[in-house]
Amino acid sequence: MSSVVEISLWQLMLGLVFILIAQVASFVYHLGLNRDITVGTIRTFAQLFLMGYALTFIFQLNSVWFTLGIFAVMAVSASFIIRGRVKEKQVPYMVPTFATMFISYFVTALFVSGLIIGVSPWWEPRYFLPIGGMVIGNSMSALAIALERLFREMRQQKGQIEMKLCLGANYKEASSEMFKNAVSAGMIPSINAMMGVGLVFIPGMMSGQILAGADPLQAIRYQIVIMLMLVGSTATTSIVSILIVRKRCFGKGEELLLSIGDKVDQ
Amino acid sequence: MHPLLKIESLCFTYTTPAAPVFRELNLSVDEGELVLIKGGSGTGKSTLLRLVCRLLPYQEGRILFRGRSIESVVPAELRRAIVYVAQIPSMTEASVRDNLLLPFSFAVNHDMVQPSEKKLEQMLEQFYLTDVALNHQARNMSVGQQQRIALMRALLLDPEILLLDEPTSALDEKSSSMIFSIIERLSAKEGKTILMVTHSNFTPQDVSPRSYVLENRKLRKV
Numbered sequence: 001m002s003s004v005v006e007i008s009l010w011q012l013m014l015g016l017v018f019i020l021i022a023q024v025a026s027f028v029y030h031l032g033l034n035r036d037i038t039v040g041t042i043r044t045f046a047q048l049f050l051m052g053y054a055l056t057f058i059f060q061l062n063s064v065w066f067t068l069g070i071f072a073v074m075a076v077s078a079s080f081i082i083r084g085r086v087k088e089k090q091v092p093y094m095v096p097t098f099a100t101m102f103i104s105y106f107v108t109a110l111f112v113s114g115l116i117i118g119v120s121p122w123w124e125p126r127y128f129l130p131i132g133g134m135v136i137g138n139s140m141s142a143l144a145i146a147l148e149r150l151f152r153e154m155r156q157q158k159g160q161i162e163m164k165l166c167l168g169a170n171y172k173e174a175s176s177e178m179f180k181n182a183v184s185a186g187m188i189p190s191i192n193a194m195m196g197v198g199l200v201f202i203p204g205m206m207s208g209q210i211l212a213g214a215d216p217l218q219a220i221r222y223q224i225v226i227m228l229m230l231v232g233s234t235a236t237t238s239i240v241s242i243l244i245v246r247k248r249c250f251g252k253g254e255e256l257l258l259s260i261g262d263k264v265d266q
Numbered sequence: 267m268h269p270l271l272k273i274e275s276l277c278f279t280y281t282t283p284a285a286p287v288f289r290e291l292n293l294s295v296d297e298g299e300l301v302l303i304k305g306g307s308g309t310g311k312s313t314l315l316r317l318v319c320r321l322l323p324y325q326e327g328r329i330l331f332r333g334r335s336i337e338s339v340v341p342a343e344l345r346r347a348i349v350y351v352a353q354i355p356s357m358t359e360a361s362v363r364d365n366l367l368l369p370f371s372f373a374v375n376h377d378m379v380q381p382s383e384k385k386l387e388q389m390l391e392q393f394y395l396t397d398v399a400l401n402h403q404a405r406n407m408s409v410g411q412q413q414r415i416a417l418m419r420a421l422l423l424d425p426e427i428l429l430l431d432e433p434t435s436a437l438d439e440k441s442s443s444m445i446f447s448i449i450e451r452l453s454a455k456e457g458k459t460i461l462m463v464t465h466s467n468f469t470p471q472d473v474s475p476r477s478y479v480l481e482n483r484k485l486r487k488v
Contacts, residue, residue, distance in 0.1 A: 168346035253320035
């Protein structure tokens with residue numbers, strides 16, 4: 001195995017050439033993206049440097065509580081990002097979403113780092129946090145897609161849902177289509193990723209390991225575990241969250257609480 | 267003996283906009299009665315029917331079905347006994363047959379016997395739908411035809427009360443008179459209990475309905 005070729009600071013700065021190309025393109029074609037590119041570049045440097053120092057500190061500290069604390073912060077941030085993406089005011093979905101995310105991501109990360117990779121202790125931050133981060137990042141997008149789809153379809157299909165309720169359907173029967181569509185919409189990207197991996201793209205984690213000098217045959221094993229883990233975690237978080245949130249879309253009399261805009265039929 | 271349906275001192279306010287729709291509204295419907303409710307747009311006629319089948323929760327007062335508060339009945343069971351047919355008929359993307367049999371796929375209706383093809387065809391005739399085949403796509407039908415299919419679908423559950431929400435509002439004169447003659451037959455010949463809100467001038471010959479006007483947040487007998 002070869003050792004890592006280090007990137008010095010000035011070599012890192014050389015990478016800014018790519019940003020310069022993007023800035024020139026934006027300027028020449030009046031894309032109006034110069035400010036965003038600048039802010040994005042500064043944030044990339046700042047956030048990743050900060051993370052690098054933070055991870056170094058966490059790895060040295062090697063504390064279970066600190067590791068779990070960081071994991072919780074990641075999960076809370078993910079649920080706030082979801083809130084920003086899913087604009088829903090009538091149904092409170094944040095608490096069940098966060099609870100499902102936290103439990104499901106924790107179990108998944110624990111299973112992968114403690115059982116499949118077999119790290120000892122199971123919370124070894126060098127393994128637990130990157131794996132947890134990958135689960136949270138991917139499942140967060142899946143969950144946002146699923147929730148957004150559920151609320152949109154429930155509103156669009158309000159007439160159908162109420163028609164079924166009026167003929168004796170319970171809330172689950174009346175909304176079974178919307179439930180299925182929402183969960184599949186959340187799961188499809190991670191299933192598609194399994195189809196394209198290795199053919200269409202080399203995943204970031206595997207590329208990173210190979211660049212860092214790992215044996216490609218070991219790197220693919222890690223990647224396979226990660227891909228399987230992502231399918232499992234998106235499935236569990238989407239299904240459990242959507243089950244809970246769907247219930248919250250109905251009132252005590254199993255009436256649909258979502259209204260279309262502010263207008264109500266009289 | 268309890269009336270089949272009793273509404274007592276009902277108050278209801280929408281949260282947005284916060285304007286009271288009903289104040290101290292009372293109504294009693296006996297078995298086999300045909301009750302008509304008229305009133306201008308926005309007076310809350312549809313809201314009243316939606317409250318009776320719990321598509322909306324009310325804030326004050328009581329709604330009793332056979333002497334029991336509707337809030338103490340399992341929602342699916344209540345809605346199989348009190349069936350609401352909406353103003354705009356809603357069909358699934360399937361055949362007329364599948365739409366008519368849809369309610370039988372719901373758990374609460376599993377104890378009911380599914381009607382035979384022959385019975386469905388006979389009903390289509392009774393509902394002036396002789397040009398409609400059971401395998402036709404329901405969504406391709408005209409609104410008038412869909413309204414009659416919706417009514418048929420509700421009746422297949424043999425409900426104790428039928429709530430009809432302006433069943434002729436979107437129909438031409440011919441379709442409207444077909445619907446009205448069906449309603450008249452259901453009431454006069456089959457003794458169905460019907461609570462109907464309507465804009466139209468419905469004057470049946472074989473049955474004398476009890477009529478009300480909804481105004482100033484209350485019902486006034488006419």
